[in-house]
Amino acid sequence: MKRDKLKQELQKIYYEVFDDTSIVLFNEMTADDIEAWDSLTHLRLIMQIEQYFNIKFTTAQIKRTKNVGMLIDMIEQKIVK
Amino acid sequence: MMRIHHIGYLVKDITAAINECKNFVGEGMIQKTDVIHDTLRLVDISFLEIDGILIELVAPQDGCTDIGEGIKRLGNTPYHICFECDKIEKAISLLTQKGCLLVKEPQPAIAIDNRMVAFLYSRDLGLFEVVEASTKMDDTYIC
Numbered sequence: 001m002k003r004d005k006l007k008q009e010l011q012k013i014y015y016e017v018f019d020d021t022s023i024v025l026f027n028e029m030t031a032d033d034i035e036a037w038d039s040l041t042h043l044r045l046i047m048q049i050e051q052y053f054n055i056k057f058t059t060a061q062i063k064r065t066k067n068v069g070m071l072i073d074m075i076e077q078k079i080v081k
Numbered sequence: 082m083m084r085i086h087h088i089g090y091l092v093k094d095i096t097a098a099i100n101e102c103k104n105f106v107g108e109g110m111i112q113k114t115d116v117i118h119d120t121l122r123l124v125d126i127s128f129l130e131i132d133g134i135l136i137e138l139v140a141p142q143d144g145c146t147d148i149g150e151g152i153k154r155l156g157n158t159p160y161h162i163c164f165e166c167d168k169i170e171k172a173i174s175l176l177t178q179k180g181c182l183l184v185k186e187p188q189p190a191i192a193i194d195n196r197m198v199a200f201l202y203s204r205d206l207g208l209f210e211v212v213e214a215s216t217k218m219d220d221t222y223i224c
Contacts, residue, residue, distance in 0.1 A: 038150055038151075038154055039147050039150060039151070040151075040202075040207070040208065043182055043184060043202040043208070044204070046182060047180075047182060047202070047204050050182075057182075059182075059183045059184065059185070059186055062182065062184065
């Protein structure tokens, strides 16, 4: 899956998790940019991503995802494998 | 087989929370531990027993980001149930196979006699904790 397409799919997941269709993802986006993005919502987000892309994150990776760009990188790597 | 071990209760002021419980429950409340300073997790903990149920009061210390963030957002509130299991690694393996996320790897918990605990997240149940059962014959981790 190309990165742009992946980002589009990820954006849909963000819409669903945060119940907000105004979110526009960018690589540097962090939890500071979305008010509802706290540690529990982050876990919901990760679960949705795992299910949608049929991938698994490690506990360390869940903590390491500091921004959207890193998240996309990790998804890309896992889809390629 | 997992059994409920305790209910985790997030509080800002642990002494005030203990006193409030005493006010509500009176002699029905037993304070099972003093306030324990868990320097690994940067939280203060005290166990209370009410009607046979263990309540773990958890208050974030300075620098505790995740719990600190929780108290800011949620205020004083119950926030997890802890299940006791026989072997924590086996329980984690089973739960992650069933789709749970392992949020915090197993670590010894000073407030529970250094038993191993881990946090997991379930899509349908949210955050929960697992604690390994004591291997001691006489389980007296609480005073």
